[in-house]
């Protein structure tokens with residue numbers, strides 16, 4: 670079943686194909702391959718970009734979308750996840766899920782006879798990172814040996830970034846406070862493939878000569894035990910960090926951004942910032958991801 674759960678489930682070629690197809694359909698007409706396809710989207714958490722880019726993407730490709738929000742559907746609450754999956758597969762052709770527990774998503778996908786897309790869990794956010802990679806390709810041209818500095822929390826977006834960096838040989842420097850770390854198992858898997866995935870508590874090391882600087886909120890949706898804010902302050906992306914990077918560095922953020930927390934307003938508004946191109950690329954990425962699932 671061609672589910673889209675995590676980037677590490679893909680081969681390098683599959684990941685590169687997704688990026689190329691997204692870029693192709695950004696420029697050229699796309700086929701109506703979702704004519705008469707029905708997509709159910711389950712959102713247990715809020716969303717602006719993911720929800721709207723999926724709905725518009727489905728619409729543009731000729732399909733129909735049905736949203737279930739957190740009031741209508743919390744996976745495993747009113748009935749088991751397995752029963753939900755076995756009902757929805759009788760109506761729909763594709764399921765997109767944003768939920769808290771990654772295991773809930775896996776359980777759903779294991780039961781479902783129709784493809785399932787991960788639209789963010791507490792563990793990973795692969796759709797976002799496809800859009801990020803498209804933005805890198807557009808601005809930096811290639812992936813091999815680019816230095817990407819990640820600043821702040823070790824969260825779901827970082828998880829998918831580690832997986833992508835392992836596949837594409839990106840030099841990923843993760844600058845995070847002491848007391849938090851990326852998922853141990855994933856890090857071991859990734860460092861086995863790419864020695865240049867480095868965890869540091871020194872923000873300057875991650876910034877130095879970087880081609881791309883990324884951050885995300887210090888407090889993700891559903892986080893029950895966040896580190897105190899003062900621990901994150903040294904990892905704020907500000908002018909000092911940008912000045913240490915390559916002169917053509919790009920700044921990315923999946924959004925929503927908390928201005929003057931994880932990133933200053935000055936950096937968001939600077940010429941280095943490509944955050945709204947990155948947000949636009951969510952739309953192009955979703956189309957290629959859905960095509961992957963129907964292939």
Ligand code: CP
Pocket residue numbers: 715716717718719720789797923924925
């Ligand atoms: N970046 C992202 O996933 O945004 P939303 O939470 O608004 O979907």
Ligand code: NVA
Pocket residue numbers: 824825826885886888889890923924925
């Ligand atoms: N890490 C953030 C990403 C939001 C798109 C969160 O999970 O809240």
